[in-house]
Amino acid sequence: MTFFDRRQFMALSVAALLASAGKISAQTARMLTKAIPATGEQLPVIGLGTLEAFDVSLTAEERTALGEVLKALVAQGGTLVDTSPRYGEAEAVIGELVAELNLADQLFFATKVFSMGEQEGVDEMHGSLNRLRVPQVDLMQVHSMRDWELHLPSIRKLREEGKTRLIGITIHRDPGHEQMMDLMRTEDLDFIQVNYNLLERNAANQILPLAQDLGIAVMVNVPFAKAELFNKTSGIALPEWTSEFDCESWAQFFLKYVVSHPAVTSVIPRTSKPHHMVDNLMAGFGGMPDAAARIRMEQFIDGLG
């Protein structure tokens, strides 16, 4: 297959996947959105994570596939793209593709500050704006809360300068939850980003209720436990009762579980594959599991051992 054939094939595949979603296409329904408490704006529940997936040298094939991932996100009403200077080439790759596809106005950009040191952090944040090719990001987060004492004041200054709209902190492992809750209580935060999935449910004990109480938006990372959930369910048929909440794949099972938690604002599954992006986006449409169905989902996964 030549590059042109492949490109056509990829474009057709995504179009076919979107069309095959039929009853839940953009023409007939909208993706579920939730309000960001700090601003009241509605954020579509399914976004995109870019760790590793966008850290590439952009061969022609990758350019096509990652471009299709971004186009699929926007085509189904998604907006949120989460990245970090920690993810190698990811910011630069997103910046290049978004500029090429003219999608900047339709995206909600979330990035992070990772470096240690005050000036290093400030320089890194300005570098992110350059790499993403935007004058302002929507959300600037302190990556894994590293050097937060120095970075939070710098991010506030960045906000005064109009270079970010919102402020957040992130963690992706349970041992960071206590510190995260301390900062949620003492710092003025718009967003937290935290690990929560069917294998790692601890955030639901304290962090998620606290976020609800304090009016802090929640972005969930590692929703698939870094693909561990797919390994666990490999070869197992999706239970019939999942059709009650319009679930058609394991990815949708895992994502619908996350976004149906009342405290969760959005989730950022990572993928470099257009058909996986479409699959993930479909989780934001149709019914959602209620409290009883959520318990059933937990019991099903726990029962796999």
Ligand SMILES: NC(=O)c1ccc[n+]([C@@H]2O[C@H](COP(=O)([O-])OP(=O)(O)OC[C@H]3O[C@@H](n4cnc5c(N)ncnc54)[C@H](OP(=O)(O)O)[C@@H]3O)[C@@H](O)[C@H]2O)c1
């Ligand atoms: N401290 C932090 O701030 C922090 C830490 C970790 C993560 N994050 C953020 O959270 C995002 C998500 O976490 P993650 O990337 O670690 O892991 P994840 O989203 O839990 O899992 C990603 C894995 O799932 C696969 N996948 C995605 N969609 C699929 C589908 N529909 N069907 C089958 N497989 C599918 C991906 O492979 P394919 O590429 O083949 O689809 C990849 O192997 C990151 O990308 C990053 O933006 C932030």
